[in-house]
Amino acid sequence: MKKIFLVIAFVAMAFSAKAWSSVVNGASFHIAKKYMTKEALAEYNRLVALRKTVEHNSAEVKDAKVMLDAELRSTTTCEKDVVVRIERAIEVLRNSAKYTDKEQCEAFVTLRQMLIKLHTISTIAIEGVEHSHHDFEFTWSGNREGPSPDKRDKYETRGKLTWSKMWNSSFCGWHQGWSSNYYAYDIDLRFGRIREQAMQGTVRDWAHEVGERAKPMYEWAKPDMLLRNEPRLRLEDIHLEMVARSAYRLAAIMNSVVK
Amino acid sequence: MKNRVLKIALVVVALCVGTRALAWENIGHAVIAYNAERLLDPEVKAKCRHYLKASIPFYATWMDQARSIEPYTVCDKWHSTNIDAKYKVVVGSPTTGAYHIERIRKEMANGAYKTMSDSLVKINLQYLIHMVGDHHCPVHVRWSKEEHPQFHYSLLSNGKKLHTHGFWDGAIAFKRRNWRAEKHFDHMQKLSPKQAKKMQKGTAYDWTQETADVWRKHCFYAMPAGTDRAKMSSEDVATVHAIVDKQVQRAAYRLAGVLTEIFKE
Numbered sequence A: 001m002k003k004i005f006l007v008i009a010f011v012a013m014a015f016s017a018k019a020w021s022s023v024v025n026g027a028s029f030h031i032a033k034k035y036m037t038k039e040a041l042a043e044y045n046r047l048v049a050l051r052k053t054v055e056h057n058s059a060e061v062k063d064a065k066v067m068l069d070a071e072l073r074s075t076t077t078c079e080k081d082v083v084v085r086i087e088r089a090i091e092v093l094r095n096s097a098k099y100t101d102k103e104q105c106e107a108f109v110t111l112r113q114m115l116i117k118l119h120t121i122s123t124i125a126i127e128g129v130e131h132s133h134h135d136f137e138f139t140w141s142g143n144r145e146g147p148s149p150d151k152r153d154k155y156e157t158r159g160k161l162t163w164s165k166m167w168n169s170s171f172c173g174w175h176q177g178w179s180s181n182y183y184a185y186d187i188d189l190r191f192g193r194i195r196e197q198a199m200q201g202t203v204r205d206w207a208h209e210v211g212e213r214a215k216p217m218y219e220w221a222k223p224d225m226l227l228r229n230e231p232r233l234r235l236e237d238i239h240l241e242m243v244a245r246s247a248y249r250l251a252a253i254m255n256s257v258v259k
Numbered sequence B: 001m002k003n004r005v006l007k008i009a010l011v012v013v014a015l016c017v018g019t020r021a022l023a024w025e026n027i028g029h030a031v032i033a034y035n036a037e038r039l040l041d042p043e044v045k046a047k048c049r050h051y052l053k054a055s056i057p058f059y060a061t062w063m064d065q066a067r068s069i070e071p072y073t074v075c076d077k078w079h080s081t082n083i084d085a086k087y088k089v090v091v092g093s094p095t096t097g098a099y100h101i102e103r104i105r106k107e108m109a110n111g112a113y114k115t116m117s118d119s120l121v122k123i124n125l126q127y128l129i130h131m132v133g134d135h136h137c138p139v140h141v142r143w144s145k146e147e148h149p150q151f152h153y154s155l156l157s158n159g160k161k162l163h164t165h166g167f168w169d170g171a172i173a174f175k176r177r178n179w180r181a182e183k184h185f186d187h188m189q190k191l192s193p194k195q196a197k198k199m200q201k202g203t204a205y206d207w208t209q210e211t212a213d214v215w216r217k218h219c220f221y222a223m224p225a226g227t228d229r230a231k232m233s234s235e236d237v238a239t240v241h242a243i244v245d246k247q248v249q250r251a252a253y254r255l256a257g258v259l260t261e262i263f264k265e
């Protein structure tokens, strides 16, 4: 039993070290490639190949945050900030000839990971909104409550979840068996209508926009809250929309760096 | 660190428990919906898209999540259908899923869906996508404990008690770690149009009766009480796979058939 626990724990840790699950990450990259220009796609594929052959440091995603002020503006120059790291990465990729292979790889890995972080609600830290700054645990209530109150206790499943884990990797459990390819297909089908709008603007505009989605949630999202299925179902839509936005914006960035 | 490891393990265990009791588990529903979508012709697929605003598999498990949410708590009993003392499916009871599959089919038939609001068409599709799957899951026929005590027993998993319902719900993924929906579709035996038509015939009551017979005549013997799923021979595993693969094939073809019958001009 102990063994099983440890195996599960390590799988979970491998999971939690990444933003979103690997299937959803892959889906976001699949969608992005679809909307890159020919030149951008060639550059993207060159960087993917380079990443496989050149030794480089992976992007440090743990504790990555998007710092927003009380008006939800990103104004920071802190090097650890997600927005700043994306801007630096774009700079390197735009002037790739000036940088070593290792530096290009690191910029590319950082760009992909940080764009995902930028579109993860739990990454957004808003000035004056206390619970947005630290991860917290809460109780979720599962899918077997049943309508009759006398049976509710018998069927209801509950568990502990953290705010960041919910946004990073909990929703894909509802779609077991989906490949990255299929996720990409479904997400693009559902959110294709926002693609053109999503590809406009700067990284700081995007941070502001995600901040606008995140802020109202902290009126109810608090440590020790009980989160039922109904809001979780609606939150999945926001999560998937964010995956779509992140994908469209990866395409927009790659299109711009090869111009 | 130790504390953190334990905490994460508990979260993962809790998440797994949360899905354990669902028919076909999430993976089975996803595969049935995915396979059905692949079987549809473009016209019908486009109509489904129009109303669902998503792929068909996106709503494969929605009904399991929604059963605890108003106004959908009404569908809590629609995930399975009763079998009587004489092993016959109970017909006409609004607290069974087969009743509602047939009700929705009738209400939407012959272009009648065009008189419905888009949101009603959507919700009906969401119900059908899930319920057709549920009614092909061998343990989603309700055998009362009083009339059929022999069908209420446990299996084992590495010596630990495992409810037979839990095993069959997840049997499609048994020993098939990392199989994605595409692989399940490739694996599914394809039918000629004539064979498909034959399989798609009948009502949800007929299909449920067939599922009940599959349980009684095959599952019951393939995995008798006390079978340890960790110690099964490869032949026994193959028998389990043959049973569930057939049921998944039937569910996928019939779901495709139901959607085609509604939308095909």
Ligand SMILES: [Zn+2]
Pocket: B022, B023, B063, B064, B079, B130, B134
């Ligand atoms: Zn169900």
